Amino acid sequence: MAYPTKYRYTREHEWIDANGKTASIGITEHAQDSLGDIVFVELPKIGDKVEKGKVFGSVESVKAVSDLYSPASGTVTAVNEELTSAPEKINADAHVAWIMKIELSDPGEVESLLTADAYEEYVKEETGH
Amino acid sequence: MPETLRKAALNPIHRLLGAKMVDFGGWDMPVEYSGLIAEHMAVRTGVGLFDVSHMGDIQFRGQGSFDAVQHISMNDASRLQVGQAQYSAMLYPQGTFVDDVIVHKFSDNDYLFVINAGTREKDYNWVRQNARQFDCHVSDYSDYYTQLAIQGPKAEATLQKLTNVDLRAIKFYWFAWGTVCGLPNTLIARTGYTGEDGFEIYIPSDAATSERVWNEVLEAGREFDIKPCGLGARNTLRLEAALSLYGHEISEKINVFEAGLDRFCKLEKGTFIGSEALKQVQAAGGPxxxxxxxxxxxxxxxxxxxxxxxxxxxxxxxxxxxxxxxxxxxxxxxxxxxxxxxxxxxxxxxxxxxxxxxxxxxxxxxxxxxxx
Incomplete structure (x- = not known):
């Protein structure tokens, strides 16, 4: 699975697709694969302030619950309501199924995150293969 | 992965099928293959195949076997006919659980306990210690068998292609011996842990035989969209059916009444390990x-x-x-x-x-x- 080079990534397995002051955020292919069938997404609310590295919601598979950590700070401008009734869309295409959009308070923050290559390397080290 | 994880004979097959593996009670076992939900649904609506070789098998043989079984397990083995199995449990003197077991009656002097993976050593030691006073021989055959569970409404149609035994004649919680995939004298039990109809078969644990039978079952079930199923689906299936899991609904801290398993506990059969404590709980008005x-x-x-x-x-x-x-x-x-x-x-x-x-x-x- 190719990780889009346009995105940046966190060690907690979120991706962020930043365009100027706005950004879409989701979880990575590796994250969805580790979780298995996703059955529940706890979304933030529009207008919520999110902070880099802090929890903004959760995803749950049949087996486990996993917190979502925001890759950058900002204000939530949109949430993907479709995931409430169809959370499996994350399994189907994790890099398209965004979870929230935010207005970045500091677009420079995104630069410090992992590139696609660095993230892929990180996943290899973490899983040992 | 720590070197200490134990691997059953089918371990390479699970990895070949791309299963996610997990440490389950010290065993490196598949948690899911194609996806937990799809596997769960296959068992409810079609058929699924599970490798449950991590389960343990303890056999009692000899004149004193029946008395030993009655002393060590809470259900009443006198109600068993040859070829019949029953759900039961081994208890501590305080009426809490050593483990739950399925007791199979092979003959008047020959019984098999199928026990949990994570408690194998503890169970075997417990049985040996408490069977000592009886004239019987206790053996741990856990490593001799690969145990496969074929579960779901299409389990019978799948397994029937591979055996000369008339499976319709085996009632739920009964078993028979027959040829399966060319292996004579194979134990075929109509048991399981999914809340669904199905069978558990016990075959020799060498890798070649285990892999051959595994593949033949998958082939036989292909027309029913059989799926290899992992421990993830096994857990959600047993939970829907409200079947107890050791360490969760039963443990050394939970007694029989608390666990709601008193219908499998026959206090009237006579004294056995745990019976006195449970009679006291009963006399005190329940848990x-x-x-x-x-x-x-x-x-x-x-x-x-x-x-x-x-x-x-x-x-x-x-x-x-x-x-x-x-x-x-x-x-x-x-x-x-x-x-x-x-x-x-x-x-x-x-x-x-x-x-x-x-x-x-x-x-x-x-x-x-x-x-x-």
């Missing part, structure tokens, strides 16, 4: 807490260990097992609560990540297989 089924009414998934709250938000118990139920499409829970909260319809809450989420007590099991 203070009970295992109940909960359905989460509001949005939220309750998981193992979460707290159960009363209407005022006060903690009253704990979740023993909690999960989304893939077939029922509900979030279900087995929990221990005080008896006053055990009545179906009682409203409680489960504390899910610091928030009380409404739940209600429902009758067990959550899922019952349709009558044919």
């Amino acid at each position: 203070e807490r009970k295992l109940v089924g909960l359905e989460v009414v509001e949005r939220g998934i309750a998981r193992d260990g979460y707290r159960v709250l009363d209407g005022q938000g006060q903690p009253i118990g704990n979740v023993a097992s909690g999960s989304p139920a893939p077939f029922l499409k509900k979030n279900i829970v087995l929990a221990f609560v005080p008896r006053a909260y055990a009545e179906p319809g009682t409203e409680v809450a489960v504390e899910i990540r610091s928030n009380p989420v409404k739940a209600k007590v429902v009758p067990l099991p959550f899922y019952k297989k349709p009558k044919v």
